[in-house]
Amino acid sequence: MRRPKVICHMMSSVDGRLLTARWTKPFSGTDFKQYVEMYENAGGQFNASAWMIGRNTAQQDFDTGSFDYEKYEPAKRFETHIGSRTSAVSAIILDPNGKTSYNGSNLAGDNIIAVLGETVSQQYLAHLQKNGISYLFAGSDGMDLHKAMEVLYRDFALETILLEGGGIINGAFLKAGLIDELSIMLYPGIDGLGCIPAIIDHNGEIGELPGQGQTLEYRSAEVLEDGLVWLRYKVHQFKN
Numbered sequence: 001m002r003r004p005k006v007i008c009h010m011m012s013s014v015d016g017r018l019l020t021a022r023w024t025k026p027f028s029g030t031d032f033k034q035y036v037e038m039y040e041n042a043g044g045q046f047n048a049s050a051w052m053i054g055r056n057t058a059q060q061d062f063d064t065g066s067f068d069y070e071k072y073e074p075a076k077r078f079e080t081h082i083g084s085r086t087s088a089v090s091a092i093i094l095d096p097n098g099k100t101s102y103n104g105s106n107l108a109g110d111n112i113i114a115v116l117g118e119t120v121s122q123q124y125l126a127h128l129q130k131n132g133i134s135y136l137f138a139g140s141d142g143m144d145l146h147k148a149m150e151v152l153y154r155d156f157a158l159e160t161i162l163l164e165g166g167g168i169i170n171g172a173f174l175k176a177g178l179i180d181e182l183s184i185m186l187y188p189g190i191d192g193l194g195c196i197p198a199i200i201d202h203n204g205e206i207g208e209l210p211g212q213g214q215t216l217e218y219r220s221a222e223v224l225e226d227g228l229v230w231l232r233y234k235v236h237q238f239k240n
């Protein structure tokens, strides 16, 4: 199957936690916005044709709303739709149940592509079409990430995608063996609380090993300004 290269690009506390608002302040006193800027500049160096986030991140960190997804019956036909494709980079939202509502075709200036399950309503598809948003289907439950990647490569010509969290979606990609490279920006701060999600957080059974059959090859480590450490690894899949 031909698919885009997936680079998981995340900012992490030194204890691998996900929620930036909880991290200790940097010793240098640097404004957190400057770390975010360094994270974004580093991501830009990959020249990716899209960035991709899970539904929670789309609703918590961006200007989106909630769609009353339980109100309507499932649609009868589920076909890829190409909406506005004017931006150089696309913003992909993995939203299997169609819970997110939008006010236009862009997220942070980039054309949106929604990855959905075959349970969403005609009303939801009409909402996306009205806003000029592209969509495709990732199997009946919207969780077939291999299928989503295949369609994004074939129908949207995306060659490199930055996977930018949250932890749940990163964990799903790891489990599916679909992460080709890890790019971790280690922020000089700590969370420390046991129950806080990690930057890669597959929601599996006790004893499950989501990374089994994969190895990380060290590529580079770079110390950026104000103690931000950029670590890069290539991910290999074992061949039997």
Ligand SMILES: NC(=O)c1ccc[n+]([C@@H]2O[C@H](COP(=O)([O-])OP(=O)(O)OC[C@H]3O[C@@H](n4cnc5c(N)ncnc54)[C@H](OP(=O)(O)O)[C@@H]3O)[C@@H](O)[C@H]2O)c1
Residues within 6 Å of the ligand: 009, 010, 011, 012, 017, 018, 019, 020, 053, 054, 055, 056, 057, 058, 060, 061, 094, 095, 096, 097, 099, 142, 143, 144, 145, 164, 165, 166, 167, 168, 169, 170, 172, 197, 199, 201
């Ligand atoms: N440190 C960082 O660099 C960074 C980066 C990004 C986000 N964040 C933070 O991360 C938090 C959100 O992360 P999160 O881990 O809770 O959620 P998430 O990964 O953003 O979204 C998870 C949701 O994606 C949907 N989904 C789509 N396909 C899926 C699949 N194959 N498997 C599993 N779920 C799938 C599900 O939506 P349904 O529930 O609708 O089924 C699931 O609940 C936010 O607080 C955000 O600020 C931090």
